[in-house]
Amino acid sequence: MAQAARNPPMPRNRTDVIAALATPAGRGGIGVVRVSGGDLAALAQGLIGSLPRPRHASYSAFLDANGAPIDQGIALHFPAPHSFTGEHVLELQGHGGPAVMQALLARCLELGARLAEPGEFTYRAYLNGKLDLAQAESVADLIDASSAEAARSALHSLSGDFSRRVRAMQARLTELRMRVEASLDFPEEEDVVEAEQAKVRAGIAETLDELAGVLAAARQGALLRDGVQVALIGQPNVGKSSLMNALAGQEVAIVTDIAGTTRDALREEIQIEGVSFHLVDTAGLRDTADTVEQMGIARTWAAVAKAGIALLLVDSQHGLGEAERAIIARLPPGITRITVHNKIDLSGESPRKAAGPEIWLSARSGAGMDLLRAELLAVAGWQPAGEGGFMARRRHLDALSRAQARLQAAQMLPGQLDLQAEELRLAQEALSEITGEFTPDDLLGEIFSRFCIGK
Secondary structure, eight states: OOOSSSSSOOOOOOTTEEEEEEEEEEEEEEEEEEEEEEEOHHHHHHHHHHOOOOOOOOHHHHOOOOEEEEEEEEEEOOOOOOSSSEEEEEEEEEEEEEHHHHHHHHHHTTTTTTTTTTTTTHHHHHHSSOOHHHHHHHHHHHHHOHHHHHHHHHHHHHHTHHHHHHHHHHHHHHHHHHHHHHHHOTTTTTHHHHHHHHHHHHHHHHHHHHHHHHHHHOOHHHHHHHOEEEEEESTTTHHHHHHHHHHHTTTOOOSSSSSSSSOOOOEEEETTEEEEEEEEEEOOSSSSOOOHHHHHHHHHHHHHHHOOOEEEEEEEOOSSSHHHHHHHHHHHHOOOEEEEEOOOHHTTOEEEEEEETTOOOTTOOOOOHHHHHHHHHHTTTTTOOOOOOOOHHHHHHHHHHHHHHHHHHTEEEEEEEOHHHHHHHHHHHHHHHHSSSSOHHHHHHHHHTTTTTTT
16 A cells, blocks of 8 residues: 655645545455545535435446446445544445546546545544544554454554553543642641642552553553564574574575575564564674675674564584674674574484573474574563553553653652642653644654555
């Protein structure tokens, strides 16, 4: 689906009639053009003769300016406010050929609609109170979900699970702020102030406990959404490409006994328990005079700089040596390293796991691969959330972390009522960014620009 450049201007006029293809480009049995706006009567009159009955499928001919049929299909009318956008919506379902769909869209534009901007349908749903911002983002996450677990979590967010937990914390903060304000209004009533402050302290502690749970669940949701980049590194011929193929379950990398076979970064996405791991098979790290291989090694280190996990492969017949220790010394701070002792089918060792973490396995025979998959999930921080999981984004984690820091600061300010009130206000403001009650316009532009045209 088409994407526009990031950070475009926000939609020009929220009362315009907008139209776009709501189905992916290419051929299909059915294609859908979606139209939304304040008054669709004239457009419907010119295209199908009249507006269909609300929420009833109407079989119609879609007509051009001369009254000749462009296509035949189903027209559906959803009157405001009972539609996805909260406006009048007309959906036209025709045959899914590119020429037919483009002709139908062009006819809608000819009748006064303008082409929708990326995410504008969902943006209007947000503006009209049909979705909050977290729910709106989950629409895109549901479309982009790469696993059943990610889709299920995105659907929970779309249903409002995440938003309800955030709003519950916001409501508690409103109450706490009222108690602090009451203390400020009656400073001479020491008994009242102390009683209110005791309730405030207890409320802050309860909110921090709830926030910790939401933050943990949000980290799981962000992991489902974004996945983790994993760089496979090591000397030549330690089995990086073989391990890549074993994890991917197919021959995605060339495997030979010739050192330096891999000269560029090969990428493959795999899923373990619904979590995406973006594997990068890299050139073997060694001193070489080969110019092309040197370029591959430079790309290896560039891939490592972007990775969250480094799989350091070692030939189990030789173990960790000076070359591997030199590689470890060059790893960027903060990256998680798993040392993989490969080729135990040749060394005669058994699959096992040790602290470090270290895994002994054979990429060729598959022995020990389950240990590696489990370790990848563990170091990524994955904890299955069950049926109550929800999708989250990096901005949500940032907002939750800022709210947590403000609450912790408020907890350390007993008796300093002015400062405590301000920290509680900032904590509530951070949470409000998640659902959209308080969101800068430039952030809205960034969020909705990443949507498909037609959503």
